[in-house]
Amino acid sequence: MRATAIEPLDNQQELIKCVPMFPSTRFQGSKLKIVDWIWDSVKQLDFVSVLDLFGGTGSVGYMLKQKGKIVTYNDILKFNWYIALALIENDDSQLLPDDINFILNQHEGIEYPTFIQETFRDIYFTDEENIWIDIVAANIRKIDDIYKKAIAYFALFQSCISKRPFNLFHRKNLYLRKSNVKRNFGNKATWDTPFDVHFRRFAKEANLAVFTNGKKNRSLNVDAFDVKGNYDLIYIDTPYISSKGIGTDYLSFYHFLEGLVDYEHWPGMINDRTKHKCLKGQDNMATWTDKKRIHKAFDRLFQKFSNSILVVSYRSDGIPSVEELLRLLNKYKQNIREVKRKNYKYVLSTNHSEEILLIGT
Numbered sequence: 001m002r003a004t005a006i007e008p009l010d011n012q013q014e015l016i017k018c019v020p021m022f023p024s025t026r027f028q029g030s031k032l033k034i035v036d037w038i039w040d041s042v043k044q045l046d047f048v049s050v051l052d053l054f055g056g057t058g059s060v061g062y063m064l065k066q067k068g069k070i071v072t073y074n075d076i077l078k079f080n081w082y083i084a085l086a087l088i089e090n091d092d093s094q095l096l097p098d099d100i101n102f103i104l105n106q107h108e109g110i111e112y113p114t115f116i117q118e119t120f121r122d123i124y125f126t127d128e129e130n131i132w133i134d135i136v137a138a139n140i141r142k143i144d145d146i147y148k149k150a151i152a153y154f155a156l157f158q159s160c161i162s163k164r165p166f167n168l169f170h171r172k173n174l175y176l177r178k179s180n181v182k183r184n185f186g187n188k189a190t191w192d193t194p195f196d197v198h199f200r201r202f203a204k205e206a207n208l209a210v211f212t213n214g215k216k217n218r219s220l221n222v223d224a225f226d227v228k229g230n231y232d233l234i235y236i237d238t239p240y241i242s243s244k245g246i247g248t249d250y251l252s253f254y255h256f257l258e259g260l261v262d263y264e265h266w267p268g269m270i271n272d273r274t275k276h277k278c279l280k281g282q283d284n285m286a287t288w289t290d291k292k293r294i295h296k297a298f299d300r301l302f303q304k305f306s307n308s309i310l311v312v313s314y315r316s317d318g319i320p321s322v323e324e325l326l327r328l329l330n331k332y333k334q335n336i337r338e339v340k341r342k343n344y345k346y347v348l349s350t351n352h353s354e355e356i357l358l359i360g361t
Contacts, residue, residue, distance in 0.1 A: 020211035022062045022087070023202065025158070026167040028253060031237065031313065032059040034341060034355060038313070039063060041339045041357050045309055047232035053224050053301075054237050054288075056250075058084045060313075064235075065213050074220040074227050076285055077250060079157060079257040081221035086150035089219040091212035093147035095155075095203050103139045103152055104196050112138050115266060123172045123276055124164065124256060132195050133160070137260055151206045157257050158205075159198035163191050169256040172276040223284045225304060234305045237313040238298075239288045245319060247289025255279040291319045299328050302360075306332040309361050316340075316354040325358060333360030 025032060038060060048070055052061035055073040057080065065071045065088055073084040095103075106112065116137070117130045125133065136156060143149040161167045165176040177191045220227060239248045251258065255278045259266040269279045287297050298320060302310060310333060316322060322338070329336050339357040 020066065020209050022059050023154075023158070023205035023209055025057055025059070026161055027057045028168070029237075029240070029248060029250070030057050030059055032057075035059055035063040037341050037355075038357065039067065042233070042311055042359065043067075045233065045359070045361065047309055049231045050233045050235060051227065051229075051231040051305075051308075052235045052237075053227065053305075054239070055084055055219075056080060056237065058087050060235055060237070061088050061217075062209070065215075065217055066211075068213050068215070070215045071217040072220065072227075072229070072231065073218065074222060074224065076221070076223055076282075077254070077258055078221055078261045079153070079254065081219055082150045082153040082261055083157070084219035085147060086154045086206055087209050088217050090147040090150065090210055091217075092210065093145055093151070094207040094210055095148055095151050099143070099148055099152070100200060100203055103136055103143075104199065105139075106135055107139070110138060110142065113263070115263070119267075119270070119277060120256075122174055124169060124174055125160075126174070129163070129195055133260075136195075136199070137263055141263065151203060151210075153261060154206050155199045155202040156260065158202040159195055160257065160260075161254075162198050163193075163195070165191075168253045169276065169278070170253055224301065225284075231305075231308050233309040233311060235311045235313065236301065239285075240315060241289060241291055241294055241319040243317045243319060245291045247291070249285075249289055251281065251285055252278055295320050295324065295328070298325065299331070302328055302332050309359070312358040312360075314356045314358060316356055318353075322356060322358070329358060329360045335361045337361075 022032060031038065049072070050061075050064050050069050051072045051074065052058075052064070053074055055061050055075040058073060061071050061073040061084060071088055073088050075081055075084065112135050114134055116134045117127065120130060121127065133156075140149060140152045140156065143152060163177075165173055177188075239250060241247045258279060259269060262269065270277050271280045287293050310329065312325065312329070314322065314325065320328070326336060326338070337359045339359065341355040341357075
């Protein structure tokens with residue numbers, strides 16, 4: 001399969017001179033729309049270094065990089081780590097037209113695997129799209145520059161979720177794209193747009209987001225309790241457990257992306273009992289979605305980072321309750337401030353609970 005060649009830029013330096021901006025995203029739980037509110041709530045605090053402990057798609061860490069802070073990003077999911085490599089740790093690497101042409105075309109001498117075509121047939125994408133993903137994923141693995149590779153993965157992730165109903169991989173529902181019925185959700189035009197068109201657009205967005213703030217920023221991929229070092233401020237945005245006890249399982253939502261970045265080991269990671277080929281769970285991730293363990297986890301986390309300013313991003317109707325979190329924080333912090341933001345709604349959510357910051361100094 002071949003893609004049409006991308007037109008060269010008149011002046012590649014124009015990418016670098018643009019005002020950096022975090023790319024658009026449809027990832028669930030993203031704080032992109034409220035980063036200005038978060039900054040207004042913490043900007044008077046005395047801090048230079050910050051640890052974004054459950055970094056997700058990196059919008060908060062990226063904002064803090066924009067504000068000149070020394071940012072350490074962390075997330076247990078490897079695909080998120082690649083996003084932060086591309087947008088937070090990366091200071092200057094960008095995907096050039098030749099890089100994109102290499103990624104989007106087949107090449108002699110490269111043995112292209114067929115794992116996605118064979119494993120995910122009729123689950124998430126069409127046969128032709130599965131072939132495309134297998135080819136592009138193989139080409140990305142050939143890129144030596146870790147930051148260029150990260151940008152390429154970011155563009156691939158965004159392309160994949162753009163063509164998914166609900167932007168998730170939580171169920172086998174390709175039929176929603178194929179059915180010729182009246183729809184009250186989704187964007188058929190986006191679903192029908194070729195993968196390579198999506199890829200080029202998201203690669204350009206990522207290129208435009210690359211900048212240096214003159215500091216050495218880092219991206220980590222470890223369990224939250226295994227992060228080492230001292231930081232002036234810890235930003236904590238754990239997976240959310242609703243008042244009904246249902247946890248937000250990001251591995252279940254985005255397991256396909258997690259498999260893409262560990263392609264060689266993907267076959268052994270799959271839970272074969274699931275129709276949609278999701279990955280086997282990990283206990284260190286399940287801690288944050290288990291209402292029986294979540295209280296002890298927060299207590300342990302607050303104790304581990306008790307010498308830092310603690311900023312907890314939370315929702316008013318979660319488990320633990322806000323009152324319970326305040327009591328836990330009060331064991332380690334004398335001064336606690338609660339900041340509320342009303343009328344904020346998450347992507348794809350019907351819940352209108354208040355967004356809250358708990359700030360312990």
